[in-house]
Amino acid sequence: MATRVRPGSKRCAVIGGSGFLGRHLVEKLLDRGYSVSLFDIRQSYELPGVTFHQGDLCDKQALLSALKDVSLVFHCASPAPSSDDRLLFERVNIQGTQTVIQACLDAGVQKLVLTSSASVVFEGTDVKNGKEDLPYAKKPIDYYTQTKIEQEKLVLEACNKPKGFLTVAIRPHGIFGPRDPQLVPTLVDAARRGKMKFIIGDGTNLVDFTYVENVVHGHILAAEHLRADSPICGKPYHITNDEPIRFWDFMSEVLVGLGYAAPRFHLPYTLVYGLALLLWLLTWILHPFMSFKPTFTPMRVALAGTYHYYSCERAKEHLGYKPVVSLKEGIARTVASYPHLRRGA
Numbered sequence: 001m002a003t004r005v006r007p008g009s010k011r012c013a014v015i016g017g018s019g020f021l022g023r024h025l026v027e028k029l030l031d032r033g034y035s036v037s038l039f040d041i042r043q044s045y046e047l048p049g050v051t052f053h054q055g056d057l058c059d060k061q062a063l064l065s066a067l068k069d070v071s072l073v074f075h076c077a078s079p080a081p082s083s084d085d086r087l088l089f090e091r092v093n094i095q096g097t098q099t100v101i102q103a104c105l106d107a108g109v110q111k112l113v114l115t116s117s118a119s120v121v122f123e124g125t126d127v128k129n130g131k132e133d134l135p136y137a138k139k140p141i142d143y144y145t146q147t148k149i150e151q152e153k154l155v156l157e158a159c160n161k162p163k164g165f166l167t168v169a170i171r172p173h174g175i176f177g178p179r180d181p182q183l184v185p186t187l188v189d190a191a192r193r194g195k196m197k198f199i200i201g202d203g204t205n206l207v208d209f210t211y212v213e214n215v216v217h218g219h220i221l222a223a224e225h226l227r228a229d230s231p232i233c234g235k236p237y238h239i240t241n242d243e244p245i246r247f248w249d250f251m252s253e254v255l256v257g258l259g260y261a262a263p264r265f266h267l268p269y270t271l272v273y274g275l276a277l278l279l280w281l282l283t284w285i286l287h288p289f290m291s292f293k294p295t296f297t298p299m300r301v302a303l304a305g306t307y308h309y310y311s312c313e314r315a316k317e318h319l320g321y322k323p324v325v326s327l328k329e330g331i332a333r334t335v336a337s338y339p340h341l342r343r344g345a
């Protein structure tokens with residue numbers, strides 16, 4: 001029988017707290033006076049006020065020791081989106097999330113905040129100012145997105161006021177900032193290999209890129225507004241910088257900031273998408289004989305050549321959300337944080 005933790009207790013758990021977003025979230029929670037139980041399959045740092053628990057989130061017993069005396073859980077663990085391992089995504093994002101929910105119920109946790117993704121509604125075609133009532137993608141662009149959809153449904157459906165278990169999902173989009181292992185490093189790697197000379201499409205497509213501190217702010221607001229009488233229970237919330245920018249302008253600002261040339265030559269979107277599909281097919285056919293990871297996957301081409309920006313009006317209205325760091329400032333801080341990725345470094 002679960003012992004309920006005192007509501008308002010400032011002890012919380014961050015599942016996936018060793019990752020990019022997780023660590024920024026942990027640091028802000030500590031600033032705000034929380035003590036943190038961090039659960040992850042790997043340890044990437046140590047901090048006073050953080051107790052580290054190493055384990056796989058599919059293991060309920062391991063989770064239970066991390067959730068002891070915890071009233072609030074943030075779940076921001078996931079395999080890397082660039083992986084194409086369907087079984088891993090299903091095991092961690094679907095079965096693992098069921099295990100997280102069960103462990104929360106067993107441990108008497110009262111609030112669960114999931115890091116979902118705005119991509120749960122993205123099918124590779126334009127989304128302009130998308131609101132949370134858009135249907136989930138019927139044809140998700142990859143296994144990552146497919147399993148993020150199932151994960152979000154599981155968490156939101158688990159919201160149960162009579163049982164005193166409240167859930168909410170945050171859907172960020174295109175998170176960037178210091179220590180991001182994905183966006184800036186991939187971009188610089190492509191630039192160093194001479195692959196960032198081209199703009200896919202006419203270059204006018206608007207996209208959301210969200211500075212990591214704004215995403216953290218959205219998570220903490222959601223946790224602190226999650227009460228039985230609040231409209232946010234069991235709902236998803238887009239969290240963005242609220243400043244859509246042309247995809248290629250964002251890429252150019254980061255590249256130029258790090259000393260590389262901005263892309264200049266235009267290529268037709270359908271041609272590049274077709275080539276990326278062909279390449280993907282070839283790597284799939286040849287994967288038993290050779291391993292090769294193309295830079296331009298169909299998913300990346302779709303993200304680079306379409307509109308995908310989302311409304312965060314609902315978060316403003318229900319959570320009092322407002323970005324705390326502007327896009328300009330976020331880009332400047334990010335560029336300054338990667339001296340080792342500068343041209344010639």
Ligand SMILES: NC(=O)c1ccc[n+]([C@@H]2O[C@H](COP(=O)([O-])OP(=O)(O)OC[C@H]3O[C@@H](n4cnc5c(N)ncnc54)[C@H](O)[C@@H]3O)[C@@H](O)[C@H]2O)c1
Nearest residue numbers: 016018019020021040041056057076077078117172174175
């Ligand atoms: N980065 C983005 O642009 C972005 C955008 C929208 C949503 N998200 C979501 O935000 C969350 C955090 O993403 P991130 O960019 O910080 O990724 P990240 O890879 O840096 O962090 C994920 C963490 O999860 C941990 N993890 C993976 N499998 C685990 C398992 N089986 N058990 C325990 N821990 C496990 C990893 O070790 C890692 O520390 C993810 O849920 C992701 O889907 C990310």
Ligand SMILES: CC(C)CCC[C@@H](C)[C@H]1CC[C@H]2C3=C(CC[C@]12C)[C@@]1(C)CC[C@H](O)[C@@H](C(=O)O)[C@@H]1CC3
Nearest residue numbers: 081117118119172173174175183186187190303304
């Ligand atoms: C080689 C270039 C054409 C592009 C190099 C940059 C890309 C690596 C990033 C640009 C947009 C990014 C992005 C994601 C991964 C990295 C990029 C493709 C996500 C798919 C990561 C997972 C998140 O859930 C998605 C989200 O909804 O925010 C990201 C969308 C943007």
